[in-house]
Amino acid sequence: xxxxxxxxxxxxxxxxxxxxxxxxxxxxxxxxxxxxxxxxxxxxxxxxxxxxxxxxxxxxxxxxxxxxxxxxxxxxxxxxxxxxxxxxxxxxxxxxxxxxxxxxxxxxxxxxxxxxxxxxxxxxxxxxxxxxxxxxxxxxxxxxxxxxxxxxxxxxxxxxxxxxxxxxxxxxxxxxxxxxxxxxxxxxxxxxxxxxxxxxxxxxxxxxxxxxxxxxxxx
Amino acid sequence: xxxxxxxxxxxxxxxxxxxxxxxxxxxxxxxxxxxxxxxxxxxxxxxxxxxxxxxxxxxxxxxxxxxxxxxxxxxxxxxxxxxxxxxxxxxxxxxxxxxxxxxxxxxxxxxxxxxxxxxxxxxxxxxxxxxxxxxxxxxxxxxxxxxxxxxxxxxxxxxxxxxxxxxxxxxxxxxxxxxxxxxxxxxxxxxxxxxxxxxxxxxxxxxxxxxxxxxxxxxxxx
Amino acid sequence: xxxxxxxxxxxxxxxxxxxxxxxxxxxxxxxxxxxxxxxxxxxxxxxxxxxxxxxxxxxxxxxxxxxxxxxxxxxxxxxxxxxxxxxxxxxxxxxxxxxxxxxxxxxxxxxxxxxxxxxxxxxxxxxxxxxxxxxxxxxxxxxxxxxxxxxxxxxxxxxxxxxxxxxxxxxxxxxxxxxxxxxxxxxxxxxxxxxxxxxxxxxxxxxxxxxxxxxxxxxxxxxxxxxxxxxxxxxxxxxxxxxxxx
Numbered sequence: 001x002x003x004x005x006x007x008x009x010x011x012x013x014x015x016x017x018x019x020x021x022x023x024x025x026x027x028x029x030x031x032x033x034x035x036x037x038x039x040x041x042x043x044x045x046x047x048x049x050x051x052x053x054x055x056x057x058x059x060x061x062x063x064x065x066x067x068x069x070x071x072x073x074x075x076x077x078x079x080x081x082x083x084x085x086x087x088x089x090x091x092x093x094x095x096x097x098x099x100x101x102x103x104x105x106x107x108x109x110x111x112x113x114x115x116x117x118x119x120x121x122x123x124x125x126x127x128x129x130x131x132x133x134x135x136x137x138x139x140x141x142x143x144x145x146x147x148x149x150x151x152x153x154x155x156x157x158x159x160x161x162x163x164x165x166x167x168x169x170x171x172x173x174x175x176x177x178x179x180x181x182x183x184x185x186x187x188x189x190x191x192x193x194x195x196x197x198x199x200x201x202x203x204x205x206x207x208x209x210x211x212x213x214x215x216x217x218x219x
Numbered sequence: 220x221x222x223x224x225x226x227x228x229x230x231x232x233x234x235x236x237x238x239x240x241x242x243x244x245x246x247x248x249x250x251x252x253x254x255x256x257x258x259x260x261x262x263x264x265x266x267x268x269x270x271x272x273x274x275x276x277x278x279x280x281x282x283x284x285x286x287x288x289x290x291x292x293x294x295x296x297x298x299x300x301x302x303x304x305x306x307x308x309x310x311x312x313x314x315x316x317x318x319x320x321x322x323x324x325x326x327x328x329x330x331x332x333x334x335x336x337x338x339x340x341x342x343x344x345x346x347x348x349x350x351x352x353x354x355x356x357x358x359x360x361x362x363x364x365x366x367x368x369x370x371x372x373x374x375x376x377x378x379x380x381x382x383x384x385x386x387x388x389x390x391x392x393x394x395x396x397x398x399x400x401x402x403x404x405x406x407x408x409x410x411x412x413x414x415x416x417x418x419x420x421x422x423x424x425x426x427x428x429x430x431x432x433x434x435x436x437x438x439x440x441x
Numbered sequence: 442x443x444x445x446x447x448x449x450x451x452x453x454x455x456x457x458x459x460x461x462x463x464x465x466x467x468x469x470x471x472x473x474x475x476x477x478x479x480x481x482x483x484x485x486x487x488x489x490x491x492x493x494x495x496x497x498x499x500x501x502x503x504x505x506x507x508x509x510x511x512x513x514x515x516x517x518x519x520x521x522x523x524x525x526x527x528x529x530x531x532x533x534x535x536x537x538x539x540x541x542x543x544x545x546x547x548x549x550x551x552x553x554x555x556x557x558x559x560x561x562x563x564x565x566x567x568x569x570x571x572x573x574x575x576x577x578x579x580x581x582x583x584x585x586x587x588x589x590x591x592x593x594x595x596x597x598x599x600x601x602x603x604x605x606x607x608x609x610x611x612x613x614x615x616x617x618x619x620x621x622x623x624x625x626x627x628x629x630x631x632x633x634x635x636x637x638x639x640x641x642x643x644x645x646x647x648x649x650x651x652x653x654x655x656x657x658x659x660x661x662x663x664x665x666x667x668x669x670x671x672x673x674x675x676x677x678x679x680x681x682x683x684x685x686x687x
Contacts (some may be wrong), residue, residue, distance in 0.1 A: 129543070
C-alpha cells in the first residue's frame with residue numbers, strides 16, 4: 001500500500017466527506033459560541049474588578065487563577081461524568097461550551113485587566129477632571145485603550161482555546177476529531193485523520209495568519 | 220450537600236486512589252520534563268530559522284510553525300498515535316505523546332523566542348560583533364540573555380500550558396495523572412479521584428499562574 | 442471666585458500642605474511658584490479633588506467643592522478646567538473627539554452643538570485645521586493647546602494649569618503661553634503652577650511663593666521678583682537667576 005493510498009484515499013474521502021462537513025459545522029458554531037461568551041464574560045469580570053471591592057476582586061481572581069491552572073480536560077471529565085450524580089445532566093456540547101467558555105473568560109479577564117492597569121493614571125485624571133463619572137471614564141477612555149492593547153493576546157488565546165473543541169471527542173461531541181476517529185476505525189484507513197487535519201487547517205490557519213498580521217501592525 | 224461531598228470529595232475513595240494517582244503523577248512529571256526540554260530546544264532552533272535572512276530557511280520554518288499553531292494538539296497526537304502505524308511506524312504511547320507534543324510545543328516556544336530576540340535592540344549584536352565576538356558568541360552571551368529576560372512571563376505561561384497539555388496523553392491510554400484518575404473514577408463510580416487529580420494540578424500550577432500575573436502587573440507599571 | 446481655606450494634605454505621615462489660605466478673584470491670574478516638592482501641584486490637584494484634602498475647605502463661587510460627592514462632584518468639575526503637565530489627550534480619539542467627549546457625556550450637549558463648540562475652541566487655540574488628526578500626530582505644544590481647548594469647551598469658571606509647559610521642548614513653550622495670555626485678556630480666572638518666571642512677571646496679577654507646604658509670600662509680581670522679603674524666596678530666586686537670565 002502506497003503512502004498516498006493510506007493517507008489520501010479518494011474513495012474513503014468521498015465516503016466520509018458529508019459526515020465530516022457536518023462535524024466541521026459543529027466545530028465552527030461551538031467555537032463561535034465559546035469565543036463570544038468567553039470574551040464577554042472576561043470583559044464584565046475585568047470591569048467589575050476596577051471597582052476595587054474585595055468581595056468582587058477576590059472571587060474574580062480565584063476564578064481566573066483556578067481556570068488558568070487546571071487542565072480543561074480534567075474539568076470536562078468532572079462535569080460530564082460527575083455532575084449527573086447530582087442530577088445535573090449536561091449534554092457533551094454544553095459541557096464543552098461551559099468549560100472552554102469559562103477558561104477563555106479567565107484568560108480574557110487577565111488580558112483586559114493587564115490592559116486596564118497599563119492605561120496611564122493621567123488618562124483617568126483627565127476624564128474625571130472634565131466631569132466624566134467613573135463609569136463614563138471606564139467605558140469611553142480606559143476600556144477602548146485596554147482592548148486595543150489586548151487584541152493580539154486575545155486573538156492568540158481565543159485560537160488556542162477554540163482548538164480545544166477537539167477535546168469534545170472524549171465526551172462524544174460529534175465534532176471533527178471524533179467523527180474522523182470513528183471513520184478511521186470503521187474504514188481501516190488513515191485518510192479520515194488527514195481529512196480532519198485539513199479541516200482544522202482550513203478553519204485555523206487563516207486565524208494564525210491573521211494573528212501574525214495583527215502582531216505586525218501593533219509592534 | 221452531603222451527597223455532593225460524597226460524590227466529589229469522598230476522602231475514603233481519595234485515599235484508595237492515592238497510590239494509583241501517585242504513580243500517574245510521576246509519569247506526568249517525567250513527561251513534562253522531557254516535553255518541556257525538547258520544546259524549548261526545538262523552539263529556539265525554529266526561532267533562529269524563522270529569523271534567518273536566508274529565505275529558503277526562513278519561510279519553510281514559518282510555515283512549519285504556523286501549521287502546528289493551527290492544528291489542535293490532540294489532533295496531532297491522534298494522528299501520530301493512530302495514523303502513523305498505517306505508514307508502518309508503530310510508537311509506544313509515551314513516544315507518540317513526546318513526538319506529538321514536541322511538534323506542537325516547539326512551534327509555540329518558537330513564537331516566544333522569536334518575539335524575545337526581536338525585542339533586543341539592533342545595536343546589541345552590532346556592539347557584540349564590533350568587540351570581536353563571533354555570531355554564535357554574540358547570540359549566547361549578548362542576545363539570548365536579554366531576549367529571555369524580556370519574554371520570561373510568556374515562557375512561564377507557555378510552560379504552564381505544556382503541563383496542562385500532558386493531560387491529553389490520557390486519551391491514548393498513557394497512564395499519567397489524569398488517566399489514572401479517570402481509571403479510578405470508572406472503577407469506583409465516584410468523581411473524587413478526578414477532583415483529587417485536579418487538586419494536584421492546582422498545587423503544581425497555581426503558584427506559577429500567580430507568578431505570571433504578578434510579573435505582568437510589574438511590567439505594566441514600568 | 443475660588444477660595445482655599447486652611448487646606449491641609451497628608452500622604453501617610455508626611456504633611457505636604459500645612460494650612461494653605463489662598464483666594465483667586467474673578468478674572469485674576471494667580472501664579473504659584475516654588476521649589477519642587479513644595480506642594481504646589483498637590484494644592485492645585487486638591488482644587489478639583491483629584492487629590493482628596495485631609496482637612497480644610499475649597500469654595501467655588503461660595504459653593505463647597507470639598508463637600509460634593511458622586512454626581513455632584515462630577516458636575517462641580519465641569520466648572521473647573523484643568524490642564525496637565527503631561528497633556529493626557531486620549532490617544533484613541535481624534536483631536537475633535539477629544540474636545541467633544543465630555544461635552545456630550547457629562548454636559549449632555551447634542552453632538553452638533555458639541556462639535557460646533559469644539560471647532561470654535563480649536564479655532565481659538567489655532568488648531569482648527571488639526572481637528573481630524575490623532576493626538577500622536579501633533580507636537581507637544583499642539584497637544585497641550587488641544588488639552589486647553591478640551592477644558593475650555595466645557596465653559597469652566599476657573600482654569601487650573603499644572604506646569605503646562607514643563608514637558609515641552611523650549612521652542613514650543615511660546616505657543617502655549619500665547620494661548621494663556623489670550624485667555625487672560627478675555628477675562629478667564631486662572632490659577633497657574635509653573636516655572637515660567639518671565640511669563641509670571643509679564644502676565645500675573647499676583648504671585649504666590651510656596652515652600653515646604655506653606656505660602657511663604659504673596660503679592661504683585663513687581664514685589665515678589667523686585668523686592669522679595671523672606672530669606673527663602675530670595676534664595677529660591679537667586680538659584681533661578683542663571684536660567685532666567687539666559
